[in-house]
Amino acid sequence: MKRERLDKVLANMGWGTRKEVKQLVKQGLVTVNGNAVADPGQHVIPEQDDIAVDGHPLAYRRWIYIMLNKPSGVISATEDNRHRTVVDLLPLEWANRVHPVGRLDIDTEGLLLLTNDGQLSHNLLSPKKKVEKEYYARIAGIVQPEHVRRFAEGITLDDGYVTLPAKLEILSAAAVSEVNVTITEGKFHQVKRMFAALGLKVVYLKRIRMGPLVLDETLVPGAYRELTDAELAALKGEDR
Structure with missing residues (x-):
């Protein structure tokens, strides 16, 4: 396990800036394995050492x-x-x-x-990974089967870029249509620009999936x- 400076660990955990952490140490409020710390630059193994601030134990995990x-x-x-x-x-x-x-x-x-x-x-x-991003959207205008085909072929955006093939699923077609859209890119305002290229406007957009994460x-x-x-x-x- 990696050793890290105590003041950096405490700052990252929200106990204040490095300067504020040094004051906590100076006041004798920081302990490591039950012993008061004198040096804020002391190296610790946060997953292993028992670190406490003013009696409050530090629940540290490397990955969040x-x-x-x-x-x-x-x-x-x-x-x-x-x-x-x-x-x-x-x-x-x-x-x-x-x-x-x-x-x-x-x-x-x-x-x-x-x-x-x-x-x-x-x-x-x-x-390169082409991780799917799926969105639920409400569209001002009637989304038609022709639009599904256009999405599958790739849409030419306002700057001339042609998107990769995307999946468009029509949930309801009305004055405000409801759809699900799945893309594998992340261009700026991509979903909105794809519909704009078809003369339609996104009025609500919500991402519901990224890869396997729903x-x-x-x-x-x-x-x-x-x-x-x-x-x-x-x-x-x-x-x-």
């Missing part, structure tokens, strides 16, 4: 995997000067350590994976939970 039902109005980033971010929805001990895997537009809801596992993130986002519909917008062992195993199988 969170499923979030992203609400509209927050951005898929770790920090922003104007908008609330997805990590702002999480407790500090997670928020300081994780990043979103990919991004959803500010007005798009649904499944977002947050983790500190950079290798998993890279593999799930790699264009949104837990018991999570209300803004709610989150850790992945189950089965979900994580399936994701790691997808990233091979």
